[in-house]
Every structure is written in structure tokens, then in C-alpha cells.
Amino acid sequence: MALKQFDFAYGRGRKQFAVEDSLIIKEVRTEQFEPMTDIKQGILDAIYNPIGCAPINEIIKPGDTVAFICNDPTRVANSFDFMPVLVDEFNKLGVKDEDMHILFSLGTHRDMTHEEMVEAVGENVASRLQMFNSTCHIAEDFEYFGTTSRGTPVHIHKKLCNVDHVILTGTIVHHYFSGYGGGRKAILPGCAAMETVRVNHSFMLDENAGLGRTDGNPVYEDQMEGVALFAKGRSLFLFNAILNAQHEFLRMFAGDYIAAHKEACKFVDRVYGCAIPKEADLVIASCGGFPKDINVYQMQKTMDNACCAVRKDGVVILLADCEEGSGSKLLEETFRRLSTPEAIKAELEQNFRIGANKAYAVARPISRARFILVTSLDRQMAKEMLFTAAVDTVEEALEIAKQYVGETPSIVLMPEGSLTVPRVE
Incomplete structure (x- = not known):
């Protein structure tokens, strides 16, 4: 058993943790392309x-x-x-x-x-x-x-x-x-x-x-x-x-609004789409730190990306500080009234409101996998938003995850979780 150390962005700082090296099936990162110079x-x-x-x-x-x-x-x-x-x-x-x-x-x-x-x-x-x-x-x-x-x-x-x-x-x-x-x-x-x-x-x-x-x-x-x-x-x-992640130009596409866009999307998949061998039992993902994890509203993008890497009923440990809380009063209010993803979806089907739809965007990944937050988010708020747990350290999150995926889960790591979109190949 060989533990491997990791250091992921979290809010305005970092979080360190260690996992068994042999359990890691992929560390997902963006493909590096040379930025345009002229x-x-x-x-x-x-x-x-x-x-x-x-x-x-x-x-x-x-x-x-x-x-x-x-x-x-x-x-x-x-x-x-x-x-x-x-x-x-x-x-x-x-x-x-x-x-x-x-x-x-x-x-x-x-x-x-x-x-x-x-x-x-x-x-x-x-x-x-x-x-x-x-x-x-x-x-x-x-x-x-x-x-x-x-x-x-x-x-x-x-x-x-x-x-x-x-x-x-x-x-x-x-x-x-x-x-x-x-x-x-x-x-x-x-x-x-x-x-x-x-x-x-x-x-x-x-x-x-x-x-x-x-x-x-x-x-x-x-x-x-x-x-x-x-x-x-x-x-x-x-x-x-x-x-790229540093906001530098990698490639430009122009022309017919349908044909040029289709070609551009293929390149987006090359830059941000990342192959994984299979869906993992456990995903450990960081949003990428501040400002990508400033609140739940921003964190949601990483939740969706992590869902591309985790098996049904698996676990995602998500590092997201959320220093500004939820980022949306309507989001909080919707979760307080409705306690399941199904209930949120049912209400939106009857009365679709821009803003309330973000509650469904947060709830939908939770209907696929359990999410354990490493966060400063208010614990009661995290519970109302249907997260399995909210803790201070990755070590605490790993202990909770074992209850659902055992001692030897297959693991995918996502240090740039808001950017990378895993796909099984």
C-alpha cells in the first residue's frame, strides 16, 4: 500500500490529502495547447x-x-x-x-x-x-x-x-x-x-x-x-x-454559424474533454479554488463535470469553499420548500422560473451520486441542499465515503473540476 499525496485548490488556499496510489484510475487535467502569439x-x-x-x-x-x-x-x-x-x-x-x-x-x-x-x-x-x-x-x-x-x-x-x-x-x-x-x-x-x-x-x-x-x-x-x-x-x-484556463487564445473559428461552431466544438472536446477508462466508485474534485468555488451557484458546474466520471450511486468528494454561501436566495428558498430532486423537477414542470432552475441544476447530479462537500458552507444549508455531508477536511470526507464505496474504491481525481469534462473511452 503506497499513499500518494495531493494538493488541490480550495477557496483562496489549498487542501492536502493522500489516497492509495493503486486505486487511482485517472487524474483528469486539461490538455495543454500552445496559446496563439499573433x-x-x-x-x-x-x-x-x-x-x-x-x-x-x-x-x-x-x-x-x-x-x-x-x-x-x-x-x-x-x-x-x-x-x-x-x-x-x-x-x-x-x-x-x-x-x-x-x-x-x-x-x-x-x-x-x-x-x-x-x-x-x-x-x-x-x-x-x-x-x-x-x-x-x-x-x-x-x-x-x-x-x-x-x-x-x-x-x-x-x-x-x-x-x-x-x-x-x-x-x-x-x-x-x-x-x-x-x-x-x-x-x-x-x-x-x-x-x-x-x-x-x-x-x-x-x-x-x-x-x-x-x-x-x-x-x-x-x-x-x-x-x-x-x-x-x-x-x-x-x-x-x-x-485556455488562463484566458489565452488557443484557436479561432469563423464562418457559417452552424458549420464553424460544429468544428469549434470538436476542438473544445480536445482541450477540455478528458478520457477516463471507466466510471469510478469515487471522484475527488476541486472546483479550482476562488472564484470558481465562491458559492454553490458557481460550484454547480463542477458537480455536473464530476458526474461524468462517477458511477451511478457512487460518491463525489467536492472541494468547494463557498465563502459567499449559496449565491442565490431563490436557490435556498427552493431547497427549503422541496426536499427531493423529483419534487424540484415536478414544480418546475408546472411553473418553470429562471433562477429556480438552478436548484434543479444542483439537485440533478445529487440524484446520480452522493456528494460530500469539503466546505465552509453552513452545515444546515448543506443538509437542506441534499448533500450527504459537509466537512472541513478531505480525510473526514474519505471516512464517510467508505460507508458507501468500501475500503478500495476506484478513484478519479479532478483538480480542475470546473473546466474538465471526463468521458469514458
Whole structure:
């Protein structure tokens, strides 16, 4: 028996622990790719050698009007790096500054301040182009394009409707119920009305809605159908980037919003998807420390990723400080009233509310495996949120885990749990 020592990020510090080396079947880490060194050239290469459509100079003509869609602050995008290059290049193609504007894809998030807009795209671009929030609850700002086959009314922001070209920008990561970010998500949910988002997101309750999944995923398919209703007869062009954990550019993809996104998702799987030999009895995962474990709301992403590595009814030991508690009063209130994942799902099926859906996002992994938290979270709150236990050290968590998986469980370690998505190969 040889114990191996580990040191995982936890809050603003670290946690040390040891496990039997022979029990470890995989330590899951992101694949290392060299970051891009010439950002400007990378952007130009992408838009002049696009996937699935003509180069940008054959699409954009002098005097055309353009709307750029940019991410809000909840998504790391590095828009300040690529937007100046794109705007300057469009100038060279004959598009004036006054004929371009930016719409920030907020989805259901709060409005951005002017300062946040400037920070997002950089002072140069912010001083030249008009910038707008897509505020989901201002009904008169949206135009109706029909209803999807699943019943989602498609209301898209008017700032995208009366231009010659819509440029979808952003980054792509795995998404816990719509498969992947980026691509069509810039428009739906990004620039859609509240009711559009609410109905679309209600499909997250379907068991086929999940990480890295597009085929058969009702959320993804409904988004694609909704955007297609808007896109009919319109010029849409995608510019998406893939970043590493340090927010450096790894690769850029541009072109047709469907074809280029599909290619980009394959690369996302290479960077963040990690092969494991089998599902483990026990997963020990860290969110990656602060701010990824600042609260339960943020911690949830790691819960989903860990579920990809653990067998049904196995155990996940999750290192998540949660210095700010739950991160959502609605999350707490939902768990206080409803004591099982099934009850939460049943209520959402009757009355799907944005915000309350996060309670289901936390409860769904718990219906697959037992979660033992190493955390500073209030113990009563952890109990109400259906966690098996909440303790101070990994050693305590391991002792509790033995009750469910025995003395010699197969183990997968996830030191970068919020980023890595294990898959059995």
C-alpha cells in the first residue's frame, strides 16, 4: 500500500490529502495547447479562411450595415482583443463606424453599465460604435419571428433585425444543459426576450439535455430552430474563440454559424474533454479554488463535470469553499420548500422560473451520486441542499465515503473540476 499525496485548490488556499496510489484510475487535467502569439493575424486568418461560407471580403460590401453581438461580463470572451481588429477590417471593406453597432447578449442577466461595456470591447471601439443592452423584459424592443415546433415563441432584439449583417462573437465552452456555449447562443438566449428564454430553458428538465450533447438535446435543437427562423433571408457570420484556463487564445473559428461552431466544438472536446477508462466508485474534485468555488451557484458546474466520471450511486468528494454561501436566495428558498430532486423537477414542470432552475441544476447530479462537500458552507444549508455531508477536511470526507464505496474504491481525481469534462473511452 503506497499513499500518494495531493494538493488541490480550495477557496483562496489549498487542501492536502493522500489516497492509495493503486486505486487511482485517472487524474483528469486539461490538455495543454500552445496559446496563439499573433492575435491579430489569427483573427484575420479566421475571417478570410472561414468554415462553410465565403471569405469576409466577399460578404461585406461598401456601405453595408453591421450589428456585432458581444458577450456580457458573465462570460470571459476577450472581446477587447478581437473587436478592434474586426471593426478596423470592416472599415477597410467600406463599412463606416456609424453603420456598425454592438448589442450585448445578456440573456436574462442584468444590464451592463457603460463602464462595463467599455471594459468589454476596449476604449477604442467603445468611442466609435454605438452600444446597446439586450434587455429581455422590454417587450417593445423585440420582434416576433414565429414559434418553434416545441412551442418556443421566438422574439429577437430589433437591433439585429434592420442590418445587412449580424456578426456573432464570443467564446465556446461546454454548457451543462445546452451542450456547448457559443454559436447560436449569442442570439438565443443571448438576444432573445424573457419568454423565449424561459420556454427554451424549460427543456433542461429533459434527460437528453446535457454537457457536450447536441444530437437529441431539446434545448440545443430548439435554439437552433429558433435562430433559423430569425436567420431566414439574413446574413449571419460567426467569430468564436477557444480560450485556455488562463484566458489565452488557443484557436479561432469563423464562418457559417452552424458549420464553424460544429468544428469549434470538436476542438473544445480536445482541450477540455478528458478520457477516463471507466466510471469510478469515487471522484475527488476541486472546483479550482476562488472564484470558481465562491458559492454553490458557481460550484454547480463542477458537480455536473464530476458526474461524468462517477458511477451511478457512487460518491463525489467536492472541494468547494463557498465563502459567499449559496449565491442565490431563490436557490435556498427552493431547497427549503422541496426536499427531493423529483419534487424540484415536478414544480418546475408546472411553473418553470429562471433562477429556480438552478436548484434543479444542483439537485440533478445529487440524484446520480452522493456528494460530500469539503466546505465552509453552513452545515444546515448543506443538509437542506441534499448533500450527504459537509466537512472541513478531505480525510473526514474519505471516512464517510467508505460507508458507501468500501475500503478500495476506484478513484478519479479532478483538480480542475470546473473546466474538465471526463468521458469514458
